[in-house]
Amino acid sequence: KAGVTQTPRYLIKTRGQQVTLSCSPISGHRSVSWYQQTPGQGLQFLFEYFSETQRNKGNFPGRFSGRQFSNSRSEMNVSTLELGDSALYLCASSLGFGGPQSEQYFGPGTRLTVT
């Protein structure tokens, strides 16, 4: 079974631009969570989608948004990019939530650099 995939793997953007990142979960997994990883703040939860609905949201500004499609693929969007948005963006998929269904498996991440 193929693992979680993310595209693109690397991205360079300029301040003020917007960016869209994509995540394809493991086949059969219906939950996708997004995390931001930086040296200073570590791994921080952004949001989680299950069956096309956002179930949880972390403490990030409204410039960060996401969605999930009927095939469970998910996208996240960051608008009006700031230098501080430079990070590794990881998505993780799980079967569902609660019990063993909540085990999360990570994709390789998208390395975003904002200049």
Place this chain on the structure above:
Amino acid sequence: GENVEQHPSTLSVQEGDSAVIKCTYSDSASNYFPWYKQELGKRPQLIIDIRSNVGEKKDQRIAVTLNKTAKHFSLHITETQPEDSAVYFCAASSGANNLFFGTGTRLTVIP
């Protein structure tokens, strides 16, 4: 919200020795505690997890213990090998799929 603290931030051990990483959490509603291993430039990999109805879980050289009363959990790696060198993250969750991570422990196994 949940706050997870992890210690130590760096750990060096001789090959064959044991390594212990400790985490504490603040939210008594947390009931799921996974551990991830992240090698340089790679994705975090789930290596073991424990739920609040269990006090200890083992998988070969890796074990995790949980003390719900004290709100702490630990990762134990025995007979360490050079390939165990990586950054290890603990995390906590209250059942929703939003993991709160510790700040990571860089483990170096010296051959």
